[in-house]
Amino acid sequence: xxxxxxxxHHSGHKHEALIQTLLECARACEECAAACLDEKDVTPxxxxxxxxxxxxxxxxxxxxxxxxxxxxxxxxxVICEEACxxxxxxCGMHDHDxxxxxxxxxxxxxxxxxxxxxxxxxx
Numbered sequence: 770x771x772x773x774x775x776x777x778h779h780s781g782h783k784h785e786a787l788i789q790t791l792l793e794c795a796r797a798c799e800e801c802a803a804a805c806l807d808e809k810d811v812t813p814x815x816x817x818x819x820x821x822x823x824x825x826x827x828x829x830x831x832x833x834x835x836x837x838x839x840x841x842x843x844x845x846x847v848i849c850e851e852a853c854x855x856x857x858x859x860c861g862m863h864d865h866d867x868x869x870x871x872x873x874x875x876x877x878x879x880x881x882x883x884x885x886x887x888x889x890x891x892x
Contacts, residue, residue, distance in 0.1 A: 784842075786836040790881045791832040794853060797874035798825035801860060804867035817859050817868065822877060824856035831882070846886040853879035 785888040802821035805814040806887035834842035860868040 784838075787881050787885050788832045788835050790878050791828040791835070792851065794874045795825040795832070796879035797826045798828070798856060799820070799841075801867045801871035804865065807867070814863070817863060820852075821858045821871065824852045827852040828878060838839035843886050846882040848880050850882040852885070853882065859874040 798821040802825070803813065804817045805818045805821065808814055811818075827849055831845055832841070834845055839845075853875040857872045857879060860872035860875065863869075
C-alpha cells in the first residue's frame with residue numbers, strides 16, 4: 770500500500786489587502802504603546818499598553834502566516850479578530866489621539882479578519 774505524502778496547501782487566495790490591514794493595525798498598536806509610555810501618568814495606560822503589544826504581535830504573525838499561505842492562517846484570523854476587538858475597546862476608552870487612531874485601525878482590522886475567515890468557512 771502506497772503512503773501518500775501530505776501536500777502543502779496553497780489556497781491561491783490573494784491576501785494582499787488583508788496583509789496590509791494587519792500591518793497597518795500592528796503599526797498603530799506599536800505607535801500607541803510607545804506614546805502611552807510617554808504619557809505623564811503611565812499607570813492608567815498599563816492595560817492599553819499590554820493590549821497594544823499583544824495585538825501588534827498577533828497581527829504581525831497573522832500577516833506572516835498569510836504571506837507564506839500557512840494552512841492555519843484562516844483559523845488564526847479568529848484570534849486576530851478577537852485581539853483587535855479587545856484592543857479597540859480599550860483604546861476607545863482613552864481620549865489620546867494615538868489611542869483613537871489605534872482603535873480605528875483595530876476596528877478596521879477586526880472587520881477585515883472577520884470577513885476573511887468568514888468567507889473561508891463558507892467554502
